[in-house]
Amino acid sequence: MTARTLYDKLWDDHVVHRQANGTALIYIDRHLVHEVTSPQAFEGLKLSGRKLWRAKTILATPDHNVPTTARAAGIVDPVSRTQVETLDANCTELGLNEFRMSDPRQGIVHVIGPEQGFTLPGTTLVCGDSHTSTHGAFAALAFGIGTSEVEHVLATQCLWQAKSKSMLVKVDGALPAGVTAKDIALAIIGRIGTAGGTGYALEFGGEAIRALSMEGRMTLCNMAIEAGARAGMVAADEKTIAYVEGRPQAPKGADWEQAVAYWRTLHSDAGAVFDAVLEMDAADIKPQVTWGTSPEMVLSVRDKVPNPADAPNAVKRADWERALAYMGLSAGTPISEIAIDKAFIGSCTNSRIEDLREAAVVARWAVANGRRVAANVKLAMVVPGSGLVKAQAEAEGLDKDFVAAGFEWREPGCSMCLAMNADRLEPGERCASTSNRNFEGRQGQGGRTHLVSPAMAAAAAVFGHFVDIRDLANKVLQ
Amino acid sequence: MTPFNTLHGLVVPLDRANVDTDAIIPKQFLKSIKRSGFGPNAFDEWRYLDRGEPGKSNHDRPLNPDFVLNQARYQGASVLLARENFGCGSSREHAPWALEDYGFRAIIAPSFADIFFNNCFKNGLLPIVLPAETVDRLFREAEAIKGYALTVDLAEQTVTTPTGDTISFEVDGERKHRLLHGLDDIALTLQFTNEIKAYEARRKAEAAWLFA
Numbered sequence: 225m226t227a228r229t230l231y232d233k234l235w236d237d238h239v240v241h242r243q244a245n246g247t248a249l250i251y252i253d254r255h256l257v258h259e260v261t262s263p264q265a266f267e268g269l270k271l272s273g274r275k276l277w278r279a280k281t282i283l284a285t286p287d288h289n290v291p292t293t294a295r296a297a298g299i300v301d302p303v304s305r306t307q308v309e310t311l312d313a314n315c316t317e318l319g320l321n322e323f324r325m326s327d328p329r330q331g332i333v334h335v336i337g338p339e340q341g342f343t344l345p346g347t348t349l350v351c352g353d354s355h356t357s358t359h360g361a362f363a364a365l366a367f368g369i370g371t372s373e374v375e376h377v378l379a380t381q382c383l384w385q386a387k388s389k390s391m392l393v394k395v396d397g398a399l400p401a402g403v404t405a406k407d408i409a410l411a412i413i414g415r416i417g418t419a420g421g422t423g424y425a426l427e428f429g430g431e432a433i434r435a436l437s438m439e440g441r442m443t444l445c446n447m448a449i450e451a452g453a454r455a456g457m458v459a460a461d462e463k464t465i466a467y468v469e470g471r472p473q474a475p476k477g478a479d480w481e482q483a484v485a486y487w488r489t490l491h492s493d494a495g496a497v498f499d500a501v502l503e504m505d506a507a508d509i510k511p512q513v514t515w516g517t518s519p520e521m522v523l524s525v526r527d528k529v530p531n532p533a534d535a536p537n538a539v540k541r542a543d544w545e546r547a548l549a550y551m552g553l554s555a556g557t558p559i560s561e562i563a564i565d566k567a568f569i570g571s572c573t574n575s576r577i578e579d580l581r582e583a584a585v586v587a588r589w590a591v592a593n594g595r596r597v598a599a600n601v602k603l604a605m606v607v608p609g610s611g612l613v614k615a616q617a618e619a620e621g622l623d624k625d626f627v628a629a630g631f632e633w634r635e636p637g638c639s640m641c642l643a644m645n646a647d648r649l650e651p652g653e654r655c656a657s658t659s660n661r662n663f664e665g666r667q668g669q670g671g672r673t674h675l676v677s678p679a680m681a682a683a684a685a686v687f688g689h690f691v692d693i694r695d696l697a698n699k700v701l702q
Numbered sequence: 703m704t705p706f707n708t709l710h711g712l713v714v715p716l717d718r719a720n721v722d723t724d725a726i727i728p729k730q731f732l733k734s735i736k737r738s739g740f741g742p743n744a745f746d747e748w749r750y751l752d753r754g755e756p757g758k759s760n761h762d763r764p765l766n767p768d769f770v771l772n773q774a775r776y777q778g779a780s781v782l783l784a785r786e787n788f789g790c791g792s793s794r795e796h797a798p799w800a801l802e803d804y805g806f807r808a809i810i811a812p813s814f815a816d817i818f819f820n821n822c823f824k825n826g827l828l829p830i831v832l833p834a835e836t837v838d839r840l841f842r843e844a845e846a847i848k849g850y851a852l853t854v855d856l857a858e859q860t861v862t863t864p865t866g867d868t869i870s871f872e873v874d875g876e877r878k879h880r881l882l883h884g885l886d887d888i889a890l891t892l893q894f895t896n897e898i899k900a901y902e903a904r905r906k907a908e909a910a911w912l913f914a
Contacts, residue, residue: 240901241894245875249894251901253912261794263735274888277898289733303733303756310735347912354793354817368817370795371737372824372887380891382898386874418720419787422816452790454816475911483911518720539719539785546718642792644729661791663724665747 227493229390230459231425234365234490238348240382247386252377253347254364256333257284257320259311260644261352265375266314276318277381283342284315284322287332288644292607292634295325304645331610331636334358334572338442339612341471345460345487350377355572355660357448360457361441362464363490365425367454388455389423389499392492394430397506402693404582405440406574406658406677408432408504409447410512414522416502421453424500427492428458432506438467439578446573450519450660459491511693513559514662514675516547521662523559525680525692531555550664551672552652560690562674565653567597567604567685568667569631569678571641574658575609577616579678583658584622586682587629589696597630598688605632605647607639631685643668656684704826705884709807709854711780715844716770721784722791723818727800731756740796741803745771775848783840784811788829789818798825808854810861812837823877826884828856830871856882 228236241249262284269276289304299305308325315322323330329340334355337343343359349366350356352374359366373383395408413420426448428441436444441458448456458464465484468474475483492498510524521544523530532548532555535541548555553562569575569583583606590596597604606626608614614636617623623633640647641659649655649671658681659666662673676684679693731743733756742760749771751764765772771779782801788811789797798821801809807827812834814822822829832840843863844850853862856878861869880887906913 241897243876247874247876249891249897251898251905260732264737264795267735267737272888274892301733307733307735344911346909352793352795354791356793368793370793370798370817370821370824372795372821376888376891379888380894380898381902382891382894384876384887384891418790419813419815422787422813449791452787452815475914479911479914482909486909518722520720542717543719642724642729644732661722661724663722663791665728666724669728669747669753 227495227497229492229496229498230363230427230457230490231365231390232496234346234348235387237346238365247384249382250348250385251382252350253281254342254349255282255377256337256349256351256356257282258288258333258351258353259286259307260288261371262314262374263307263310264371265352265378268375269378274379276378279319281381282320283337283340284311284320285330285333285336286311286325288638288642290325290637291645292637292639292647295635328611328615331613332572332575332638334446335575335609335613338362339471339610341468341474344468344474344483345464345490350383354449355446357454357456358442358446358572360445360448360455361438362468363457363460363487365455365457368449388425391421391424391426391500391502392498393426393428393502395428395432395504395506396430397432398435399432399506399509400694402679402696403509403511404677404679405436405443407509407512408506409444410514410519410522410675411504411509412502413447413451413519414512415504416451418450418518418520419452421448421451424453426451426453426456428456433458434461437578438463439576442576443573447660460487511677511680513680513690515551515553515559516544517550517662517664518547519660519662519675521547522675525559525690527559529553529555529557529559560692563600563654563689564656564674564684565600565602566649566655567601567681568607568640568655568657568659569605569681570607570609570639571659572609572638573660574678575607575613577613579658580606580608580613580617580622583678583682584625586679586686586696587625587631590629590686591625595686597685600688601685603632604630604685605634605640607634608636610636629686640667642666656681656690703824703884703886706807706826706828706856706881708856709780710851711807712776712778712849712851713781713783713840713844714770714776714779715783715841717785717841719785720787720790723789723794723797724791726789726797727794728754730754732794732796737799738803740800741805744800744804745769778805780805780807781852781854782806782809783837783844784809786812786834788814790815793817795821795824798822798827802827810837810840823881824887826881828854828881830854830861832861832869832871836869
């Protein structure tokens with residue numbers, strides 16, 4: 225039998241029907257639903273008089289619109305409130321499993337799926353959200369879809385897909401202290417660009433990826449879409465299995481044994497051929513900071529803001545000029561001299577317990593050294609990815625570390641990653657953010673986003689400007 | 703879905719790479735539970751000088767005179783000429799809804815982001831990939847010639863310039879068929895109901911844990 229990639233295996237096991245032109249009808253095992261991209265799909269299903277195919281494959285929760293403060297008072301914005309109430313009504317009507325805003329298990333879809341054991345190795349998983357690539361960390365085929373396809377999955381449990389090309393991103397070596405999965409993701413995007421993965425399913429492999437925790441792998445796969453790839457994935461190993469074991473929706477008993485036996489096969493075979501291979505050495509990766517309005521506009525914290533005159537072509541030069549004007553930055557400014565107004569630690573990229581622990585180390589260091597969030601930083605907020613992450617962090621006392629250092633401790637949701645709720649940047653404000661997109665206006669109209677890891681964001685909050693977390697790591701964190 | 707056959711339309715050149723779906727339709731408009739009415743807020747942050755809000759009237763908002771869509775010569779455009787990686791970022795289908803509602807029926811670019819590209823076909827909006835040099839040339843012509851219009855013929859897979867120059871493009875046969883006839887994807891898929899059920903039965907037998 226020919227050697228197959230992980231992607232080949234996931235694909236082959238889900239083909240319902242193959243068309244002559246190579247596209248296939250693919251069966252979808254798991255469907256995450258949130259309030260923003262689902263109402264028109266539910267409406268479409270109803271208007272056409274069609275039935276929901278398989279309710280048990282769905283897990284729903286409101287995350288984009290939910291407030292991160294004073295939640296008991298409900299949602300103040302009537303438009304946001306209607307959207308969340310519409311999700312509640314649709315889920316009730318169709319008998320779907322939904323964690324409502326008041327449920328302690330509510331959170332960002334891409335955090336609660338894995339947390340509940342809803343996300344499982346070997347499954348196909350979709351959601352009307354581009355960061356669905358996150359779940360590929362579990363050796364699953366997971367990708368974002370539009371609302372028409374959400375309706376299609378509700379009605380048929382399937383999607384028509386053309387098979388992507390495959391790319392192996394192999395990161396060997398060991399990450400330096402203070403350098404994280406977020407930095408790997410940004411370094412990859414800096415190397416191949418935001419369209420470098422377009423048309424590909426990425427598999428992340430190599431020593432440095434094997435060494436990552438499941439949280440780190442989720443961060444990495446989450447950002448696959450920022451490289452243009454709808455899906456990113458990591459082979460299953462003992463860490464994957466250990467993470468899933470015992471979770472509420474994980475298989476039990478004989479099912480567990482059967483599932484684990486299958487999961488152990490979820491890796492690319494020796495000799496499997498990829499359409500493209502990218503190799504990187506983890507030891508070369510430094511803490512990353514984006515300087516522009518696209519995730520590919522990224523440098524290490526030791527670098528300087530680039531000069532558009534050095535851009536590789538005219539289109540890029542115009543891009544860089546526009547980005548510098550929008551970001552209010554001048555060529556040649558050291559990244560470490562860029563002062564921030566706000567810091568945001570959260571989002572489906574970096575709001576899991578490990579992310580919060582990394583940021584809390586910096587908060588504890590600040591308090592121990594008589595420091596707190598810098599005077600020029602108006603707001604430093606920590607938004608856990610789910611109610612359960614929040615509870616875990618509080619059990620570990622992380623909330624107290626953050627609050628003592630001057631950070632705000634909030635309720636779970638997408639929050640200022642995309643500013644659909646009240647959390648946002650005002651025009652001209654500059655933010656160190658652990659989220660995934662630094663697009664113009666993403667965190668609020670006129671807002672300026674710099675993407676970084678959780679510890680880098682916390683350190684920027686404490687110093688008021690970007691600092692090399694490795695300096696801190698060498699001095700204090702070990 | 704509205705079928706797409708041929709289109710003869712005014713071209714507006716949007717000379718930026720990596721235009722993301724946040725720019726095409728900003729987040730505050732995603733709070734709508736409808737799939738229509740997004741056109742007046744397409745490119746909201748580039749198009750207007752103030753901050754747009756859902757429910758706010760757009761008629762008396764100050765327009766950004768520097769934004770290409772606001773220029774008098776491009777009013778009524780139905781072909782959007784764009785740069786590489788158009789539609790990157792968020793999967794929001796509100797982006798094609800907004801472009802379609804604004805009046806666009808075709809988008810020409812050297813490359814598109816995957817999810818956006820796929821979403822266009824569900825909404826009667828034709829994304830056309832042409833080589834970067836060809837797109838460069840169309841940009842030069844559209845900027846130089848007032849009233850520059852292109853004819854798009856999906857059946858023939860051609861774009862024809864005002865001088866009669868015909869450029870061919872590729873499109874997946876299945877997508878072309880569905881777009882030409884405005885077919886309902888779900889109805890077509892439900893023709894495979896027996897195969898879907900057979901798959902489920904087979905899968906349940908080999909991996910019961912997926913159906914627990």
